[in-house]
Amino acid sequence: MDAYQIRQIVALVLALVAAFMAYRLAKSLKFERGAAARVSGMLTASEQSAFDRYGEKYIKTRPASLADHLKMAQLGGKYTDWTVGGIIARSLVYGAGALGYLLLTRPAPLFWLILPLAVVYPLVRVRSAGNDTRAEIQRLMPETATALAAEMAAGASPEQALSRAAEIPGPLGKILKEALTEASRSGRPAFTTGTADGVVMEVLARYNLPALLRFGVQLDQVAGKGVEGPRVMSEVARGFAREYRAQVQMAAASLDNQLLAPMTLFFFLPFIAAIMLPLLMSLFSAF
Numbered sequence: 001m002d003a004y005q006i007r008q009i010v011a012l013v014l015a016l017v018a019a020f021m022a023y024r025l026a027k028s029l030k031f032e033r034g035a036a037a038r039v040s041g042m043l044t045a046s047e048q049s050a051f052d053r054y055g056e057k058y059i060k061t062r063p064a065s066l067a068d069h070l071k072m073a074q075l076g077g078k079y080t081d082w083t084v085g086g087i088i089a090r091s092l093v094y095g096a097g098a099l100g101y102l103l104l105t106r107p108a109p110l111f112w113l114i115l116p117l118a119v120v121y122p123l124v125r126v127r128s129a130g131n132d133t134r135a136e137i138q139r140l141m142p143e144t145a146t147a148l149a150a151e152m153a154a155g156a157s158p159e160q161a162l163s164r165a166a167e168i169p170g171p172l173g174k175i176l177k178e179a180l181t182e183a184s185r186s187g188r189p190a191f192t193t194g195t196a197d198g199v200v201m202e203v204l205a206r207y208n209l210p211a212l213l214r215f216g217v218q219l220d221q222v223a224g225k226g227v228e229g230p231r232v233m234s235e236v237a238r239g240f241a242r243e244y245r246a247q248v249q250m251a252a253a254s255l256d257n258q259l260l261a262p263m264t265l266f267f268f269l270p271f272i273a274a275i276m277l278p279l280l281m282s283l284f285s286a287f
Contacts (some may be wrong), residue, residue, distance in 0.1 A: 014276070014280050065208075066084055066087065066123065066126070066127075067084050068130065068207070068208045069126050069127045069129075069130035069131075070082060070083075070084060070087065070126050070130065071130075071207065072129070072130035072131075072133040072134055072171075072207065072209075073126050073129035073130045073132075073133060075133050075171045075174060075175070075207075076129060076130075076132060076133035076136065076171055078129040079125075079126060079129065082126070087122050087123065087126055090122040091119050091120070091121070091122050091123060092119075094118040094119060094121055094122065095115060095118050095119040097118065098114050098115045098117075098118035098119075099115055101114075102114065102115060133171050134209055136170060136171055136172075137170075137171050137172050137175075137209065137211070137212060138211050138244065138247070139244065140168065140170045140171070140172040140173075141172065141211065141215055141240045141244070142237065142240040142241040142243075142244050143168065144165050144168055144172055144173075144176075145215075145233070145236055145237035145240045145241075146237045146241075147161075147164065147165045147168060148161045148162065148164075148165050148219075148222075148233055148237070149230060149233040149234040149236070149237045151164050151165070152222075152229055152230040152233050153230040153233075153234070158190075158191060158219070158222065158223040158229060159190050159191075161233075162176060162179075162180065162190060162200070162219070163180055166179075166180055172212075175203065175204065175207065175212070176200075178203055179199050179200045179202075179203035179204070182199050182202075182203060183198075183199040183200070186199065190223075191219065191220050191223035191224070192220045192223075192224070193224075198220055198223075200216055200219060200220070201213075201216045201217070201220055204216035215240075218236050222236060
């Protein structure tokens with residue numbers, strides 16, 4: 001590696017550092033008005049350092065493992081024949097292919113970014129599909145709770161209402177059908193009775209989704225209310241509907257900030273790098 005290539009690499013690194021600093025500065029800016037600004041202000045943690053923010057984000061997202069993402073993706077009908085080992089093997093193969101291509105062609109240093117992108121590509125695909133299924137489950141919760149309330153109000157038992165709700169198309173219906181099948185096969189109660197844990201709670205807990213677990217807890221509580229069950233289930237359904245509407249409003253309020261990151265990454269950073277790289281290369285070539 002001669003001196004000219006070293007100057008190119010140093011110039012590229014400095015340009016990327018400058019672009020990253022500009023990105024951090026741009027990301028700290030917020031463009032909001034009226035109700036969006038008030039909602040965002042209530043959601044923003046006060047006076048938290050970068051260590052606290054990123055540490056809290058890590059704690060909240062860490063429990064979902066690769067196996068959890070794959071299970072959710074398969075629940076949504078995607079990658080049904082994949083395994084965790086297969087995902088890792090695909091990452092290694094894609095990475096080896098990208099490395100071989102780079103070693104044979106010897107492109108500019110910027111093109112070496114292809115290597116980590118090739119390695120994480122299968123992981124990102126599975127995680128994205130899993131998150132889509134999680135969002136679909138949360139969207140179906142108010143509808144499913146409303147169907148349960150209607151069935152119980154018509155005189156059906158909680159088990160019968162759950163059986164009807166399991167017929168709703170979508171990933172949540174598949175989970176409920178799985179719980180009913182396991183309860184029928186094992187002879188255990190679907191809902192918690194006394195000291196015996198219900199099969200529904202056990203099955204819902206396997207998917208490592210807090211909203212789904214909370215849904216199961218409320219179903220267990222409603223099943224033990226007796227004649228008050230239909231009324232309580234109606235309140236639960238209204239509660240899920242309010243919660244989903246609040247989530248949609250919060251997502252709409254933070255849409256501007258969410259769009260800022262991809263716009264900065266795909267437009268602003270390349271623009272800054274394109275400007276800074278020739279200037280830095282000219283500067284280093286003068287020495």
